[in-house]
Amino acid sequence: MQAMNGSSDVLIIGGGIHGCALAFHLVRSGASVRVLEKDYPGRHASGVNAGGVRTLGRHPAELPLSLIAKRCWKGLADLLDSDVGFSAVGQLRIAENEDELEKLRHRRDLVSGLGLDYREEIIGADDLHRMVPALSPHCIGALYVADDGHASPFRATTAYRLAAERLGACFERGAEVVSVTAGHDRFHVTLRDGRSFGADRLVNCAGAWGGRIAALVGDDIALEPNGSMLMVTMRMPAFLGPVVGAAGRSLSFKQFANGSVLIGGGHRAPVDIDRNGTSIDLMGLARAAQNATALFPRMKNAKALRFWSGIEGFTSDHLPVIGPSASQAGAFHAFGFSAHGFQLAPAVGLVLSQAILGATTACDLSAFRVDRESIRGSVTKGA
Amino acid sequence: MGHYDLIIVGAGPAGMAAAVKAGACGLRVLILDEQARPGGQIYRNVEILAPHLRQALGEDYSRGEDATRALQNSLVEYRPNATVLHLDQGRSIVWSQHDGLHSASAKRFILSTGALERPFPIDGWTLPGVMTVGAAQIALKSGGAAADNAVLAGSGPLLWLVASQYLRLGLKPRAVLDTAPPENYVQALRQWRGAVAGRELLLKGWHLQREVRASGTPVYRNVSDLWASGKRRLESVGFRTHTGWHRLDAVSHLFLHQGLVPNDQLAAIAGCERHWNSRQLSWQVITDPYGRTSIPSIFVAGDAMWIAGADSAALTGQVAAVCVASDLGHLPADLYALELERLMKSVQEQARIRAFLDILFRPPRWAVVPREEETVICRCEDVQMKHLDDYLSAGGDDINEFKSATRCGMGPCQGRLCAPTVAAILADRGQLPGGKARPPRPRPPASPVSLDQLAALSGDGCRQ
Numbered sequence: 001m002q003a004m005n006g007s008s009d010v011l012i013i014g015g016g017i018h019g020c021a022l023a024f025h026l027v028r029s030g031a032s033v034r035v036l037e038k039d040y041p042g043r044h045a046s047g048v049n050a051g052g053v054r055t056l057g058r059h060p061a062e063l064p065l066s067l068i069a070k071r072c073w074k075g076l077a078d079l080l081d082s083d084v085g086f087s088a089v090g091q092l093r094i095a096e097n098e099d100e101l102e103k104l105r106h107r108r109d110l111v112s113g114l115g116l117d118y119r120e121e122i123i124g125a126d127d128l129h130r131m132v133p134a135l136s137p138h139c140i141g142a143l144y145v146a147d148d149g150h151a152s153p154f155r156a157t158t159a160y161r162l163a164a165e166r167l168g169a170c171f172e173r174g175a176e177v178v179s180v181t182a183g184h185d186r187f188h189v190t191l192r193d194g195r196s197f198g199a200d201r202l203v204n205c206a207g208a209w210g211g212r213i214a215a216l217v218g219d220d221i222a223l224e225p226n227g228s229m230l231m232v233t234m235r236m237p238a239f240l241g242p243v244v245g246a247a248g249r250s251l252s253f254k255q256f257a258n259g260s261v262l263i264g265g266g267h268r269a270p271v272d273i274d275r276n277g278t279s280i281d282l283m284g285l286a287r288a289a290q291n292a293t294a295l296f297p298r299m300k301n302a303k304a305l306r307f308w309s310g311i312e313g314f315t316s317d318h319l320p321v322i323g324p325s326a327s328q329a330g331a332f333h334a335f336g337f338s339a340h341g342f343q344l345a346p347a348v349g350l351v352l353s354q355a356i357l358g359a360t361t362a363c364d365l366s367a368f369r370v371d372r373e374s375i376r377g378s379v380t381k382g383a
Numbered sequence: 384m385g386h387y388d389l390i391i392v393g394a395g396p397a398g399m400a401a402a403v404k405a406g407a408c409g410l411r412v413l414i415l416d417e418q419a420r421p422g423g424q425i426y427r428n429v430e431i432l433a434p435h436l437r438q439a440l441g442e443d444y445s446r447g448e449d450a451t452r453a454l455q456n457s458l459v460e461y462r463p464n465a466t467v468l469h470l471d472q473g474r475s476i477v478w479s480q481h482d483g484l485h486s487a488s489a490k491r492f493i494l495s496t497g498a499l500e501r502p503f504p505i506d507g508w509t510l511p512g513v514m515t516v517g518a519a520q521i522a523l524k525s526g527g528a529a530a531d532n533a534v535l536a537g538s539g540p541l542l543w544l545v546a547s548q549y550l551r552l553g554l555k556p557r558a559v560l561d562t563a564p565p566e567n568y569v570q571a572l573r574q575w576r577g578a579v580a581g582r583e584l585l586l587k588g589w590h591l592q593r594e595v596r597a598s599g600t601p602v603y604r605n606v607s608d609l610w611a612s613g614k615r616r617l618e619s620v621g622f623r624t625h626t627g628w629h630r631l632d633a634v635s636h637l638f639l640h641q642g643l644v645p646n647d648q649l650a651a652i653a654g655c656e657r658h659w660n661s662r663q664l665s666w667q668v669i670t671d672p673y674g675r676t677s678i679p680s681i682f683v684a685g686d687a688m689w690i691a692g693a694d695s696a697a698l699t700g701q702v703a704a705v706c707v708a709s710d711l712g713h714l715p716a717d718l719y720a721l722e723l724e725r726l727m728k729s730v731q732e733q734a735r736i737r738a739f740l741d742i743l744f745r746p747p748r749w750a751v752v753p754r755e756e757e758t759v760i761c762r763c764e765d766v767q768m769k770h771l772d773d774y775l776s777a778g779g780d781d782i783n784e785f786k787s788a789t790r791c792g793m794g795p796c797q798g799r800l801c802a803p804t805v806a807a808i809l810a811d812r813g814q815l816p817g818g819k820a821r822p823p824r825p826r827p828p829a830s831p832v833s834l835d836q837l838a839a840l841s842g843d844g845c846r847q
Contacts, residue, residue, distance in 0.1 A: 040784045047787050154787040234795055234831060277654075280827050282469060282477055286841035289834040300838075303831035305795060 004188070004198050006170070008032040010356065011189055011199035013177050013213050016046035017153070017342060018334045019205035020160035021349025024080070027167040029357055034197060035161075035169060036189065038176035039276065042157035044207055045310035046342070050230055050252055050264045052243060053343045054148040056091045057107070060114055061319060061367035062340075065347045067118055068363055070147065072346030082159035085152025087257075090242035092123075092132070093143040094295060100247035104143040120145055134239040136295050143247075150243055150254055153342060160349070172197075180216040182328055201356055203332045208273055208313035210321070210335025211377070218327030219370050220377035221336065222316050227271045227278045227309030228264065228339045231285055233302045235259030244295065251291040261302065263292045266339060271311045278309045314338045315375045322348060322368035323355065332356055333370050385487040387413045387460075389707050390476055392467050392649060395423020396447075396693040397495035397685025397700035399454045404704035406459040408713045413487060414454070415465040415478055417830075421451045423497055424517070425693050427524040436526060439551035441544075443693075450697070468828035470494075470653040473680040484836050491680050491707040494650050495700055498643035498686035501665070501746065502804050503537060506610040506755045508639065509762045512617030516640035520545045529554055530636040534620050536560035536609055537640035539744045540584075543591040545638065550598050557634060559595055560606040560622055562641070564747045577739030580732055584740075603629065607749055611637050641746045643690045644803050650676060650683055651825045659816040662741050663690055664751065664807055666822050672727070674703040682706065690741075695733035702726050751807040760808075761801035763794020771808060780814050782806070782823045795831070798823055 010026055012019045015037030026033045035041070053073055055066045076084050095101035104122060111120045123144045129135060161171060176192040180202065187202040204213040211223030240255040250265035267284035271277060285307055293299045315321065315336040325331035332355065334348050341348075347363070354361045389405050391398045394416035402414045422429045426447025429437075437445055454461060465485075467478045475488040500515045507513065516537065522529045523545075531554045535546050538561060546559050572578070578585060596602055609622040611634075620637055621630045644665035651657060651668075655676040660667040667689055674682040682703040685696030705722045708714040714722070753760070756769035766789045774785050782805055785791055791805065792798030802823050806815060814820040 040781055042787065043784070158788065233834070280469065280471070282471075282837075283841055286837050286839075290838035290841055293834050293838050300833070300835035302834045304828065304834060304837060305831050306793070306797065306826045307828060308826045 005195040006034060007198040008034040008170070009199060010034075010201040010203060011036060011187060011197055012203045012205055013189075014205035014207055014209070014335070015041035015161065015171060016044060016205060016207050017042070017157040017160060017345040018046070018337075018348050019203075020157050020164060021345045022203060022205060022334065022352055023164040023169045024160050024167070025349045025353035026356065027164055027169045029353060031357065033164070033169040034199070035171045036175040036177055036191070036197070037171060037173055038209070040173050041161045041171060042154050045228070045312040045339070046157045046207070047154040048230075048308060048310040049153045049228070049339070049342050050254075050262055051085070051150045051153045051342065052091070052252060052254075053086060053151050054091045054145065054243070055118065055343075056120055056143065056145040056148050057093055057245070058340070059319060060110070062344070063114065063116060063118065064363050065344055065351065067116065068350065069344050069347035072350065073151065073343070076156070076159075076346060080159040080163040082162060084156040084159045086149060086156070087151075088147045088149040090144065090146045091148035092128070092242050092244050094128075094135070094139050094244060094246045095141045096139055096246070096248055098140070101141045103247055104141070107143060131242065132240065132244065134296055134298055135244075136297055139295065148243065156345075177213065177216070182217070182330070185330060187330065201330050201332065203334065203352070203356065205334050207335055208271070208311045210313050210333065214321070214325075214333060214335075214370065217325050217331040219325050219333070220379045221321060221370065221375050222377045223313045223336055225271050225273045225311060226314050227269045228312055229267045229269050229280060229284055229288070229307060229309040230262060230264040231288065231304045231307045233261040233263070234305050236261060236302060239298065246291065246295060249291040249294070251288065251295065253292055253295070260305070261299070263288050265291060269309050271309070273311060276311070278311060280307045280309065312337070312339050317374040320344070320368050321370045321375070322352060323365040323370065326369070326371035336375070384475070385413065387411050387487060387489040388711055389413075389491045389493065389704075390415065390487060390489040391493045391495060392476075393423065393495040393497055393685075393687070394418070394421040394454065394461065395425060395495060395497050395685060395696065396450060397687070397696035398423070398493070399450045399700070400697040401493050401495060401684055401700035401704040402459045402461070403453045403457050404701045405708060406457040408704070408708035410708060410711065410713055412459045413489070414459055414461050415467055415476075416461070416463050417466050419463050421454050421461065421463070422447050424521070426451060427521065432524065433526060436523060436552075439548050440523065441548065466830045467649060468830060468832050470649055470681070473653060473678040479830070479832055479836055484832070484840055490711060491682065493674075493682045493684050493700070493703045493707065494687055495683070495685045495696070496646045496649055496687040498690055499646045499799055501641045501644050501751075502800050503639040503641040503750055504753050504758055504760055504804050505639070505750070506753070506758050507612050507617070509759050510611055510613050510617045511615070512613065512635055513611050513637045513639065516541050516545050516638045519638045520548065523548060523552070531555065532557045533636035533638055534558050534560065534631060534634050535638045535640070536562065536606065536620070536622070537750070538563040538746070539640055539642040540588055540740070542640045543588060543595060546600070547591045547594045550594065550600070555598060556600050558601040558603060558631060560603045560609065562606045562609070562747055562750060563744060564607075565605055567743050567745055571739055571743040574735075574739040574742060577735040577737070581736030581739060584736060607747060608754070641750050642744055643686060645687050645689060647683065647687055648797070648799065648825050649829045650681065650687065651822065652827050652829055653681055654678060655681055655683070657822045659806065659810060660689065661810065661816060662738075664746065664810065665690075665803060666806060673706045673723070674699055675706065691733055691737045695730060695737070698726055698730045698733065702730060748811065751804065752811045760804050761791040761794065763796050763800070764790040766791040766801070771805065775812060780809070780820055782809070782820060786823065792823065798825060
């Protein structure tokens with residue numbers, strides 16, 4: 001075997017927030033960790049997403065993990081000894097008519113029936129307009145979670161990285177993985193620049209590139225890379241506390257402490273994962289602007305300053321892949337978060353580190369198995 | 384959505400010349416311009432300005448009227464008050480007018496978006512009362528209030544031009560501080576061919592300097608380590624010359640200038656590749672000799688390509704137009720070759736002059752790399768020199784990562800006022816060129832757009 005540039009207990013491919021959080025929890029438990037990042041940590045979706053921190057509206061399969069994450073976020077700044085920009089301003093999902101309110105009531109009942117220590121509550125028009133005076137008068141109610149909020153994506157990712165580095169984790173930038181070989185319980189990973197690294201465990205936290213890395217260890221997933229577009233406005237006088245979404249519209253809407261307003265809502269645009277290329281589809285952003293101005297009439301005169309999108313991987317069932325490889329012992333995955341993985345990162349880092357180190361996991365991960373039927377890739381599907 | 388052979392962005396010298404040329408070749412041309420009248424920054428309002436102001440601005444300014452008249456008399460479709468927001472994949476363009484957003488597609492684009500003043504980040508440059516020499520000149524061209532008793536500091540032709548224009552209006556500067564280091568003169572002489580070619584221009588510059596000195600305005604040479612201070616607004620200006628430290632008190636206005644950099648924001652948003660130009664100390668769109676970018680349907684022309692002044696801009700505008708006409712089959716091969724040869728001869732002559740001027744007016748190190756750790760680099764987000772120092776000493780080398788980490792360049796100006804400084808500092812630290820540093824990634828829109836204009840693009844179909 002050729003000389004290697006380094007060896008560690010665990011190699012993590014991908015320096016997004018999941019890779020950074022996992023690195024932190026692993027080194028904290030005593031493992032030696034190296035993170036291979038093809039660009040710089042937080043370069044893609046992890047660093048440039050909308051920063052929503054919510055349990056509100058999550059798929060029931062994600063809720064147990066998401067609730068662990070919620071507890072983590074509250075103490076994250078202290079744990080990492082670094083500002084992560086988290087503020088628990090609450091999240092709302094607005095109903096504009098009786099049908100939508102009925103839908104939200106169903107959601108409330110569904111959540112109550114899960115047996116979790118978690119509720120999403122309905123608030124009526126009066127409370128809603130008291131809470132959000134800038135909201136258009138036609139809105140009649142909302143689903144509400146008081147301890148949801150938002151955080152700063154790049155700061156949070158960086159905080160995990162720095163904390164992991166302080167405990168000895170190594171981050172390699174410009175480290176694009178081109179091949180993985182496995183043998184004798186060891187992985188041998190080669191980079192495009194010729195460097196190579198060895199480890200006992202290998203973790204795929206490669207985001208939109210996660211499908212390609214999964215294929216290198218024999219797992220076949222249908223993963224669609226795509227961009228979720230966002231826009232931010234010029235600073236405005238403070239008018240909004242909670243993060244606002246809508247039952248009948250694609251909208252995510254929040255005002256930051258500096259006064260700028262971030263508008264998203266899952267309006268997608270094509271990406272090029274070979275060239276780190278993103279594009280902007282103005283029609284998608286026009287819909288986002290229309291949704292924002294419909295709920296907040298004062299936004300008509302707001303000026304949009306910047307449009308962008310991060311590169312993210314979407315699975316066909318919109319649930320992530322988290323857990324061991326189905327093909328290669330010692331390999332693990334955490335990718336395919338389908339544009340709602342930011343909030344989950346503290347829990348994924350914790351629980352997956354337990355799984356990798358063979359400890360009891362704080363939460364069952366079977367819903368996110370890599371070999372579930374709903375996300376099988378074209379290769380195995382066709383076979 | 385309209386369809387054109389060619390869409391030109393910017394109706395300055397390059398854009399106007401390109402439009403007239405392409406129109407004469409029979410192309411269907413649209414020219415979009417942000418201002419109410421053609422002329423760009425250099426000939427701003429030349430068609431309508433009051434005679435006494437025109438006189439003060441000088442002959443070179445009035446000459447712009449020939450170009451604006453040629454544009455107005457052509458068959459080209461000219462849209463003033465049009466702010467371009469996005470140029471997508473080199474195929475379609477979206478712009479904003481007061482009545483809403485418009486879009487059009489074209490087979491070719493020429494981006495003649497001109498230049499921006501290089502930021503001159505001295506200590507105190509963000510105080511009210513400190514502005515750029517270019518902004519001080521715009522005040523004249525807009526017939527607006529110009530300041531008496533101002534201090535002008537920096538180097539470059541515009542500094543002396545504006546000082547003399549102010550004098551002609553009876554507005555005597557308090558002082559002119561010339562920051563060009565003496566070694567620039569020595570090094571520039573090595574480009575003596577450029578000096579000979581540009582002798583007329585040099586003579587003009589010499590006359591301007593003589594005009595300023597003859598007025599009794601104090602002129603300080605070899606100025607360095609300039610600072611500005613004041614409680615709520617500018618009060619004092621300090622600097623060093625070979626005789627020692629100087630301090631001017633009770634200063635109301637300080638006009639700064641350290642030359643120009645290409646305004647290539649739209650080209651960058653469109654995805655045109657850029658590299659570092661060490662001679663002009665700026666990012667530059669990568670082009671072939673005729674202005675064609677890495678996206679074959681997009682050309683840049685004029686100062687947006689590289690800083691070479693109005694005469695050169697009119698030439699490079701025509702070069703791009705001739706290439707587009709040939710691309711689209713509107714110019715026979717022999718005529719194309721002839722035209723191109725004739726134009727490129729003049730372009731190269733201008734380039735020789737520019738090589739001389741670039742060295743003569745090269746900003747001294749202290750003017751682009753702040754010495755004080757608290758000097759502001761990004762005024763929108765209050766990012767200071769020490770933040771960049773910290774980032775670089777931690778091993779960072781990526782402008783975009785620095786932006787994400789500190790918000791440098793994320794404010795209302797979208798990096799126009801900090802990107803050249805950050806790049807110049809990286810160049811100073813050996814990260815450019817040849818180092819790992821990549822150009823910043825500016826994002827659309829190229830100018831802020833109101834949400835109601837944006838929303839109107841999508842019609843009614845937004846409800847799920």
